[in-house]
Amino acid sequence: MVFSLFKKPKPSENEPKTVPRPKSVVPPAAPAERHHVSPDADSVAVASVPPLDFTATSPSGTNRAGGASPAAATEFHDDDLDALDFSGLEVTDVGIQVEHQEDPLQGLLEQVAMLYASGADAQVAAILADARNQHRQGALAERLWLMQLDLYQVLDQRSEFDQLALEFAHTFEKSPPTWLVHQDACPVAPLPPGTLQFKGGLEGGNEDGFAPLQSALEQCKRGGALAWDFSRVTLIDPDGCARLAACFDQARQRKITVALSGVDGLLTRLAPRCETGKREAEGCWLLLLNLLALSGDTAGFEERAVDYAVTFEVSPPAWEPVKAAGGAVPAHSAPVAEETFCLSGQLIGERFAGLADFAAGHGQVVIDLARVQRMDFSSAGALLNALTPLKAAGKTVVVRGAHQLLVELLNLVGVAAVAQIVPPKR
Known part of the structure; x- marks a missing residue:
C-alpha cells in the first residue's frame, strides 16, 4: 500500500463535495450459548466454528481468485497521515569507541605542559598534586614529579620544593633534585662605552626612561653619535612607541648617528600590534617603520609602509634611513x-x-x-x-x-x- 506524503489539493468550489460514506453498523454478536455437561453425559456439545478462509491475498488487495480482500475495502486519505503521532519514537546515537594505545599519563603530561605555557599556574599545580598521589612508579611518574618540583622552583616556593624533594627520594629511591640558583638574565657582552640603557617599559608615562634619552639628544652635537640599549624592555604601549619614534625623528633631523641594541626584541613586540586595517596603535606603526629603516631593511620597510598607508589612508612614508652604527645586540x-x-x-x-x-x-x-x-x-x-x-x-x-x-x-x-x-x- 502506498501513502502519499503530499497534501491533496483542496477541491474547488464548483466541484461536488464528496459525502463520506456512513459506516455500516455491525450488530453485536449474540452471546455464545453455554453448554452444560452433566457428569453422566455420553457426549459433549461443541460450539460451531465458522469456516476459515485461507485464500492468498496479493499486495494489491485482491485475492488470487480475483475478489477484493477485506483490507482493500478500507479507504485511506492523505489527511489520515496528519493524525499519526511520531513523538514516541526515540533515536539512539551510535557510539564510536576509539582505542588509545598511548599511556594516559603521557597525555596528562602534555596537557600540563600546555597549561603552564599559557600561564595557568594554579590549574597546573592542582592537576600535578592530584596526579602525583596516583602515580608513584615508572619513568612517566618520575617526570610528573619533576614537573611539580620545577613548578615550585619557578614560583620560588622553596619550602614546598624541599618537602616534595624528600618525598621524591623516598618514593623513587634516588637522590632528589636540588634547588637551583640562577641569575635573572643571561650574561651579555659589555655594551660600548657611553651606551645609555633604557629603564623600565617603553610606555608613554615612563619619564625615568625617556628623560635621559631626551637629555642626550639635546646635549649631542649636530652630526654626533649616541648609543641606546633596549634589550631589557619587556613592555610597550602605543604612546611609548610614539615617543621613541619622535626621538629618532630628532636624531635624523640633526644628522646624529644612533647605535642601538635590543632591536630584535622591539620588532618582536611590535609585530602583533601592527595589523593592517587596525588604527588603534599608530605609535607602534611609526616606531616599526623607524626600526626597519634603522636596520637597513629596505624590502621590509616598503612592505610595511604600504600597509601603514592602507590602514591610515595616507601616502606611504618615504624611505629615509636613520644613520646607525653597528654592534647591535639581540633583545633577548x-x-x-x-x-x-x-x-x-x-x-x-x-x-x-x-x-x-x-x-x-x-x-x-x-x-x-x-x-x-x-x-x-x-x-x-x-x-x-x-x-x-x-x-x-x-x-x-x-x-x-x-x-x-x-x-x-x-x-x-x-x-x-x-x-x-x-x-x-x-
Whole structure:
C-alpha cells in the first residue's frame, strides 16, 4: 500500500463535495450459548466454528481468485497521515569507541605542559598534586614529579620544593633534585662605552626612561653619535612607541648617528600590534617603520609602509634611513663566551631573530634555556622552525638547561626530532 506524503489539493468550489460514506453498523454478536455437561453425559456439545478462509491475498488487495480482500475495502486519505503521532519514537546515537594505545599519563603530561605555557599556574599545580598521589612508579611518574618540583622552583616556593624533594627520594629511591640558583638574565657582552640603557617599559608615562634619552639628544652635537640599549624592555604601549619614534625623528633631523641594541626584541613586540586595517596603535606603526629603516631593511620597510598607508589612508612614508652604527645586540639573546646562545625570562611571542646569525659561526649550536621561566606554545613552534634548517644543514643542535615543564613542551612540538635536549644537572 502506498501513502502519499503530499497534501491533496483542496477541491474547488464548483466541484461536488464528496459525502463520506456512513459506516455500516455491525450488530453485536449474540452471546455464545453455554453448554452444560452433566457428569453422566455420553457426549459433549461443541460450539460451531465458522469456516476459515485461507485464500492468498496479493499486495494489491485482491485475492488470487480475483475478489477484493477485506483490507482493500478500507479507504485511506492523505489527511489520515496528519493524525499519526511520531513523538514516541526515540533515536539512539551510535557510539564510536576509539582505542588509545598511548599511556594516559603521557597525555596528562602534555596537557600540563600546555597549561603552564599559557600561564595557568594554579590549574597546573592542582592537576600535578592530584596526579602525583596516583602515580608513584615508572619513568612517566618520575617526570610528573619533576614537573611539580620545577613548578615550585619557578614560583620560588622553596619550602614546598624541599618537602616534595624528600618525598621524591623516598618514593623513587634516588637522590632528589636540588634547588637551583640562577641569575635573572643571561650574561651579555659589555655594551660600548657611553651606551645609555633604557629603564623600565617603553610606555608613554615612563619619564625615568625617556628623560635621559631626551637629555642626550639635546646635549649631542649636530652630526654626533649616541648609543641606546633596549634589550631589557619587556613592555610597550602605543604612546611609548610614539615617543621613541619622535626621538629618532630628532636624531635624523640633526644628522646624529644612533647605535642601538635590543632591536630584535622591539620588532618582536611590535609585530602583533601592527595589523593592517587596525588604527588603534599608530605609535607602534611609526616606531616599526623607524626600526626597519634603522636596520637597513629596505624590502621590509616598503612592505610595511604600504600597509601603514592602507590602514591610515595616507601616502606611504618615504624611505629615509636613520644613520646607525653597528654592534647591535639581540633583545633577548646574547652570545656567552661566543659558545652558547642564551635565552632568559618569559618567552612570549619570541621569534629567535638572532639565532640564525649565531649559528652561522658555529658547527655545534648550543642553546641555553636554564634561565627561561616560561615559553608559550607559539614560541616553542618558532624555535622548532628556527632549528629545523640548522639540523638539515648538518649542524649539531643542543638545547640544554630547560626545566621539566619546558622539556615536555619542547617534546610536544617536536624539538626533540631536530635537537638533543639536555636537562639541567641536578
